[in-house]
Amino acid sequence: MREWLYDIFRERPWWMSATMVFCAFMAFVYMPWDIFVKPVGQDSEVWFGILFKGYWAKLFAIPHWFVYAAGVYGFRRRRPWMGFWATAYVAQVAFGMYLWTALSTGGFSGILVGLFPALPFAGLAYAFWNSRDYFEPASLNLVTRYGEWALVTGASSGIGTSLAREIAAEGMNVVLSARREERLLALAGDLERDFGIKTRVVAADLAERSGQTALLDGVKDLDIGLLVNNAGLGYAGRFDLLDGEQLRRLVSVNCEAPLVLAHALVQGMRDRGRGAVFFTGSIAGRIPLPLHAVYSATKAFDQFLGEALWGELRASNIDVVVLEPGSTETEFQQVAGEIAHSGQSADEVARIGLAALGQQPSVIAGWFNWIQANAASRLLTRPISAHVARSVMAKQTPEDLI
Ligand SMILES: NC(=O)c1ccc[n+]([C@@H]2O[C@H](COP(=O)([O-])OP(=O)(O)OC[C@H]3O[C@@H](n4cnc5c(N)ncnc54)[C@H](OP(=O)(O)O)[C@@H]3O)[C@@H](O)[C@H]2O)c1
Numbered sequence: 001m002r003e004w005l006y007d008i009f010r011e012r013p014w015w016m017s018a019t020m021v022f023c024a025f026m027a028f029v030y031m032p033w034d035i036f037v038k039p040v041g042q043d044s045e046v047w048f049g050i051l052f053k054g055y056w057a058k059l060f061a062i063p064h065w066f067v068y069a070a071g072v073y074g075f076r077r078r079r080p081w082m083g084f085w086a087t088a089y090v091a092q093v094a095f096g097m098y099l100w101t102a103l104s105t106g107g108f109s110g111i112l113v114g115l116f117p118a119l120p121f122a123g124l125a126y127a128f129w130n131s132r133d134y135f136e137p138a139s140l141n142l143v144t145r146y147g148e149w150a151l152v153t154g155a156s157s158g159i160g161t162s163l164a165r166e167i168a169a170e171g172m173n174v175v176l177s178a179r180r181e182e183r184l185l186a187l188a189g190d191l192e193r194d195f196g197i198k199t200r201v202v203a204a205d206l207a208e209r210s211g212q213t214a215l216l217d218g219v220k221d222l223d224i225g226l227l228v229n230n231a232g233l234g235y236a237g238r239f240d241l242l243d244g245e246q247l248r249r250l251v252s253v254n255c256e257a258p259l260v261l262a263h264a265l266v267q268g269m270r271d272r273g274r275g276a277v278f279f280t281g282s283i284a285g286r287i288p289l290p291l292h293a294v295y296s297a298t299k300a301f302d303q304f305l306g307e308a309l310w311g312e313l314r315a316s317n318i319d320v321v322v323l324e325p326g327s328t329e330t331e332f333q334q335v336a337g338e339i340a341h342s343g344q345s346a347d348e349v350a351r352i353g354l355a356a357l358g359q360q361p362s363v364i365a366g367w368f369n370w371i372q373a374n375a376a377s378r379l380l381t382r383p384i385s386a387h388v389a390r391s392v393m394a395k396q397t398p399e400d401l402i
Contacts, residue, residue, distance in 0.1 A: 008076070011078070012075065012078075012134065013131070015124075015127065016075060016131070016134075017075075019071070019075065019086070019124075020071070020072060020075035020076065023068045023069075023071035023072045023075065024068075024072045026064075026065075026068035027065065027068040027069040027071070027072050031061060031064060031065040031068060032065075034061055035058060035061050035062070035065065040054055040055060040057075040058060041054065043057040043058055043061070044057050045057040045058075045060045045061050045064065046096055046100065047060055047063075047092075047096070048092060048095060048096055048099075049095060049096035049097075049098070049099030049100050049103075050096075051100075067089055070085065071085070071086065071089070074086070074135070077359070077360070078134070078135055078359070079135060080135050080136055081135075082135045083128060083129070083131065083132025083133075083134070083135040084132065086125075086128040087125050087128040087129040087132070090121055090124045090125040090128060091121075091122070091125040093121045094118045094119075094121035094122040094124075094125055095118070097114070097117040097118040097121055098114040098115065098117070098118035099114070100114075101113055101114040101116070101117050101118070102114030141170070142167060142170040142171070142172045142226060142354075143170065143171050143172050145274065145276070145319075145358065146172075146225035146226045146274055146275055146276050146319075147223055147224075147225025147226075147272065147274065147275070148172065148173055148223065148225065149172065149173045149174070149175065149219075149222045149223060149224050149225060149226075150164075150167045150172045150173070150174050150175070150224070150225065150226035150227075150228060151174075151175040151177065151215075151219055151224045151226070151227050151228065151261075151265070152164045152167065152174055152175070152176055152177065152228040152230060153177045153178065153206060153215075153228065153229055153230050153231035153257065153261070154177075154178055154230040154231030154232060154280070155174075155176040155177060155178050155184060155187060155230070156176075156178035156179070156180040156183040156184055156187070157178070157180075157183065157330060157331045158328070158330025158331055158332060158346050159230060159280055159323075159325065159328060159330060159346045159349055159350055160178065160228070160230040160231065160280075161187060161346070162346040162347045162349070162350035162351075163228055163230055163278075163280075163350045163353070163354070164176055164187060164191065164228075165191065165347075165350075166347075166350050166351060166354050167226065167228070167354070168191040168194070168195040168197050168199075169194075169195055171195065171197060172197065172225075172226065173197050173198040173199065173200075174188075174191060174197065174199050174200075175199070175200045175201075175202060175218070175219050175222065175224070176188055176199060176200070176201050176202070177201075177202045177203070177204055177206075177215055177218075177231070178203065178204075178231060179203060179204070179205050180203075181201060181203035184201040184203065185201055188200075188201050200218070200219070200222070202214070202215050202218035202219065204218070206231050206252065206253045206257035207249035207250075207252045207253050207257075208252070209260075211257075212256070212257050212260045212261065215261070216260075216261070216264050216265075219265075223268060223272060224265050224268065224269075224275075225269065225272070225274065225275050225276065226275065226276045226277075226278065227261055227262060227265045227266075227275075227276070227277045227278065228278040228280075229257070229258035229261060229262065229277065229278065229279045229280065229302075230278070230279075230280040231253055231257065232253060232254045232280060232282075232298075232299075233250055233253060233254070233295075233332070233335050233336065234250065234254075234284075234292055234294070234295030234298075234332070234335075234336045235247065235250060235292075235294070235295065235336055235337060236291060236292055236336045236337050236338045236393070236396060236397045236398075236401060237291060237337065237397060237398075237401030237402070238291060238401055238402060239293050239294070241401055242294075242401075247294050250294055250295065250298065251294065251298055254295070254298035254299070254301070254302065255298050255301045255302065258279060258302060258305070259305065262277050262305075262309070265277075266309075266313065266318065269316070269318050270313075270316045270318065273316070273317055274317050274318070275317075275318045275319075276318060276319040276320065276321075276357055276358070277306070277309065277313075277318065277319075277320045277321075278320075278321055278323065278353065278354075278357060279302045279303075279305070279306040279320075279321070279322045279323070280302075280322075280323050280325070280353070281299050281302040281303045281306065281322040281323060281324045281362070282295075282296075282299040282302075282324055282325060282326075283324045283325070283326045283364060283369050283372060283373040284296040284299045285299030285300045285301075285302060285303035285322075285324060286300070286303065286324070286373045286376065286377040287372075287373065287376040287377060287385060287389050288382070288385065288386050288389065289389050289393055290386055290389060290390035290393060291390060291393040291394060291397045291401075291402065292336075292393055295336075302322060303322050303324070303362065306320055306321065306322035306361065306362065307320075307322060307361040307362055310322075310361035310362075311361070319357050319358040320361065321353065321356050321357045321358075321359075321360065321361065321362065321363060322361065322362035322363075323349070323350075323352065323353030323356070323362075323363055323365065324362060324363065324364045324365060324369070324373065325344065325349045325365040325369070326343065326344065326364075326365060326366065326368070326369035326372065326373075327341060327342065327343030327344070328343040328344050328345070328346055328349050328365070329342070329343045329344065329345060329346065330343075330346050333396075337398065337401070338396045338397065339395070339396050339397065339398060341395075341396055344365060344366055348365070348366075349365045349366075352365045352366070353365070376388065376389065
C-alpha cells in the first residue's frame with residue numbers, strides 16, 4: 001500500500017500531486033457536502049469573479065464538482081486534455097480573484113491590491129501550461145520497456161491479429177500462435193514486410209496441456225518480454241444444453257493456458273528485471289452472464305488473475321494489464337454461435353489495451369462499455385444485474401439454446 005501510494009505521487013511533480021489531492025478532497029468531500037448538505041440560504045459560489053447565492057449557487061456548484069472530479073481523473077490517468085483543462089480553470093480562478101479583490105477594494109489601490117491573491121493562481125496556471133507535455137501519452141516504446149520479443153496467442157484472427165500488428169509496428173519481434181497455421185504464416189509475412197521485424201509461428205492447441213507445452217518449447221530459446229494472453233472463446237446457450245467437453249476446452253483456453261504461459265514466462269522477466277503480461281479479458285468478467293455463464297466465469301478468472309498479478313509484479317518491474325472489450329467485430333460471435341450483433345473494431349480495442357500497459361491494472365474498451373460494466377457491477381444488485389444480462393443475452397442466443 002505504501003509503495004503504491006509512493007508510486008502514485010512519484011509519477012508527477014509535487015505541486016501537481018498537491019493539486020490532485022486538493023481536487024480529490026473537493027470532489028469527494030467538500031462538493032457533495034456543499035451541494036447536498038449546506039443550507040441553500042448560506043450557499044455561495046463564484047465563477048469568473050461573479051458571486052452567485054442561494055439556488056443559483058447550488059446550480060453552479062455542479063460544474064465545479066465536475067471540474068474537480070475530472071481534475072482527479074486527469075491527473076491520475078495523465079490525460080492529454082489535462083494540460084489545457086488545468087490551465088484554463090486555474091486562470092479563471094486567478095481572474096476571479098483579481099476582479100473580486102479589485103472591485104471590493106475600489107479605486108486605484110484596488111487595481112494593485114487585486115494582484116496579491118491573483119498572482120499565485122496566475123503562476124500556477126503558467127506552470128500547468130508549461131508542463132502540458134507531461135500530459136501527452138507516453139509513446140509505447142515496447143522494445144525499450146520490455147525487450148526484443150513478444151508472444152501473442154490467438155493471433156490468427158480478430159483482436160489478436162490487431163494486437164500483433166500494433167506490437168510489430170513498435171518494432172518488436174513477434175511470436176504468433178493459434179491453431180490455424182496458414183493464417184499465422186500469412187500474417188507473419190505481412191508483419192515482416194510492413195515493419196521489418198522478425199517473426200516466428202508456433203501452431204498450438206491451447207485447450208490441451210500438450211499444446212501449451214509445445215508453445216513453451218517453441219519459444220524457450222527466446223527472451224519473451226511481452227506475453228499477450230489473448231486466445232479465447234465462448235459458447236452461447238443454456239449451460240445444460242452445451243457440450244461438456246467443449247466447455248472444458250473453453251476453460252482450458254481461457255484460464256489454464258494464460259495461467260501456464262504467464263507462470264512459465266514471468267520467471268525469465270523477473271530475472272531480466274523487466275517485462276509485461278497482457279490479458280484479453282472481457283467486460284463479461286465483471287457481469288454474471290446467463291446464457292454465457294462459463295464464458296463470463298472464465299473472464300472473471302482472467303480479470304482477477306491479471307489485476308492481482310499487477311499488484312504482485314510491480315515490484316519486479318513487470319507491467320500487467322487486463323483489456324476488457326465489450327462486443328467487438330471479430331470471429332468470436334460466429335465461434336460462440338451467437339446471433340450477429342454490432343461491435344467495436346478490433347484495431348481500436350487493441351490500441352486501447354496497449355496504451356494502458358504500464359498505466360493501470362485493467363482497462364475497459366470505450367466509454368459505452370465502461371458505463372455498462374460499471375452500472376451492472378457497481379450500481380445494480382446482483383439479482384437485477386443477472387436478470388438484465390439474461391434478457392440482453394437472450395436476444396443474442398439462438399432459440400433452440402435458450
Ligand atoms: N469479440 C468480442 O466481442 C470479444 C469481447 C470481449 C472479449 N473478447 C476476447 O477477445 C479475445 C480474442 O477474441 P476475438 O474477439 O479476437 O475472437 P476470434 O476472432 O474468434 O479470435 C480468437 C482467437 O483465439 C484462438 N483460439 C481459439 N481457440 C483456440 C485454441 N484451442 N488454441 C489456440 N488458440 C485458440 C483463435 O485461433 P484458432 O482458431 O486459429 O486456433 C483466434 O486466433 C478472446 O479472449 C475473447 O474472449 C472478445
